[in-house]
Amino acid sequence: MSEKHLQTGDDLPSYNEKLRLFAMRFCPYAERSVLVLNAKKIQYDLVFINLDHKPEWVFNFSPxxxxxxxxxxxxxAIFDSNIINVYLDEKYPEVSLQSSDPLRRAQDKMLVEQFAGAQSAYYTAAFNAQALQPNMAENYHKGLELLQKEIEARGTKFLHGDEPGLVDYTIWPFLERFEALPLLGKAEFAIDKSKYEVLTNYMDSMKNVPAVKSYALAAETHAKFTESRIKGDANYNMLDSSAVCCMRPRKKKE
Ligand SMILES: N[C@@H](CCC(=O)N[C@@H](CS)C(=O)NCC(=O)O)C(=O)O
Structure with a gap:
């Protein structure tokens, strides 16, 4: 799979009779849908988009x-991670990722909603640090505490149960990125194991889920991309193997 992000002037790749997800490699919302497609073992193609120089045709799929x-x-096409994920779960029910209990589905949605405060604090800390207010780190920790309490209260390995579900795949991409904040100089956003033992154990379990493992990026990689974006020159193609291969000096034959 190419990690190259297509940009203005690039052609739309030919259609392969498979579902096709338009994404950006470092986008947490796109990751939500990638994880759901992976968890449900659905065949799909990924097309990465340069969001600073969008190809003209992307608007045919996403207004x-x-x-x-x-x-x-x-x-x-349909757009928005939550809309896509519920559609996928209902259209491909063989591996079901939502509870059959309407109350539990409502509770999952409320948790995602309440966690949004931590997400927006993360965005400010990562991409707009000069606007950071002390209450934002507080909101961030309130979100983490609430999540930890909920994991404890549910008493299962994942929020959904013994296996992760939509609620886990919706929250996870942000937890993955939160770990980049201390590397970006935001020590007050660290997820301290002594305070967050249940949460960090949950995060370790999520990292080992095959659907997550195959797409996860290290905190260092997220930090590197974030730094490039802050500088105003987002390095979308930093993982593209064709770019990496050709910049590396060739090894001399022994
Ligand atoms: N609510 C949307 C948010 C999607 C979103 O904001 N994606 C960002 C990338 S992470 C994007 O496409 N930004 C480009 C733009 O806003 O022009 C979802 O859940 O899918």
Whole structure:
């Protein structure tokens, strides 16, 4: 799979009769849908988009040009990670990722909603640090504490149960990125193991889930991308193997 992000002027790749997800490699919302496709073992193609120089055709799939968008039939698409994920779960029910209990589904949605405060604090800390207010680190920790309490209260390995579900795959991409904050000089956003033992054990379990493992990036990689974006020159293609291979000096033959 190419990690190259297509940009203005690039052609739309040919359609392969598979579901196609338009994404950006470092986007947490796109990651939500990648994880759900992986968990459900659905065949799909990924098309990465340079969000600073969007290809013209992306607007045919996503009216605002945001990712993720899912092309479910040639030329027909839906957008927004939560909408895509519920659609996938209902359309491909063999591996079900939502509870059959309407109350539990409501509780999952409320948890995601309440966790949004931590997400927005993360965005400010990572990308707009000069706007950071002391109450934002507080909100961030309130979100983590609430999540930890909920994991404890549910008493299962994952929020969904013995296996992760939509609620886990919706929250996870942000936890993955939160670990980059101390590397970006934001020590007050660290997830301290002594305070967050239950949460860090949960995070370790999530890192070992195959659907997550195959797409996860190290905190250092997220930090590196974030730094490039802050500088105003987001390095979308930093993981593209064709770019990496050709910049490396060739090894001399022994
Ligand atoms: N609510 C949307 C948010 C998607 C979103 O904001 N994606 C960002 C990338 S992480 C994006 O496409 N930004 C480009 C833009 O806003 O033009 C979802 O859940 O899918």
């Amino acid at each position: 605002k040009g945001t990712v993720p968008a899912l092309e479910y039939e040639q030329g027909k």
